Amino acid sequence: METMVFINLPVADLERSKAFYEALGYTINPMFSDDTAACVVVSDTIFVMVLTLPKFAEFTDKTIADAETIEVINSLSAPSKDEVHRIVDAAVAAGGTEDRPEMDLGSMYQRSFTDPDGHRWEYVWMDEQAMQDGPPVE
Known part of the structure; x- marks a missing residue:
């Protein structure tokens, strides 16, 4: 099996993020999406998980960076x-x-x-x- 890449990103507005990535030509995998997260399929091995801020916070004890930092x-x-x-x-x-x-x-x-x-x-x-x-x- 090839290595798969999952990029997890906190987002302020899940529906806006889904629409944005779909506008780039990517699809949303509904099997790994709900009202707190969506799985954006970039390729067979690359996926972007867009997560609401509360959902993203479940995976870390650190402060979530804002749009002013990188x-x-x-x-x-x-x-x-x-x-x-x-x-x-x-x-x-x-x-x-x-x-x-x-x-x-x-x-x-x-x-x-x-x-x-x-x-x-x-x-x-x-x-x-x-x-x-x-x-x-x-």
């Missing part, structure tokens, strides 16, 4: 630059905010946004051949 940047790969644009443009249209300038290094391209709760996401395309070849020899 502890993690969630980075996901995309198969093309066009897909990076599609996802980030959809995020902005659905209520997210593009929070950093695009970065184009030729063999790598990235854009980032924050969701309505302030969680940061980066989508990155990498030229696989350039990554295998490494930096040019001068």
Whole structure:
């Protein structure tokens, strides 16, 4: 079995969060969702659990970070630059905010946004051949 990734995020408004991630083209798995949490299916191995603040608090004794702080940047790969644009443009249209300038290094391209709760996401395309070849020899 491949390793699966579950990203757990506290959210202020569960329905808003579900609608936001569905607008990016992801689906909600109803088997792992209720009125306190929703399972956003990103891929066969990546899932985002959006949890109401009280539900998220059940899993930690620590203070939950607010939108003014950052502890993690969630980075996901995309198969093309066009897909990076599609996802980030959809995020902005659905209520997210593009929070950093695009970065184009030729063999790598990235854009980032924050969701309505302030969680940061980066989508990155990498030229696989350039990554295998490494930096040019001068």
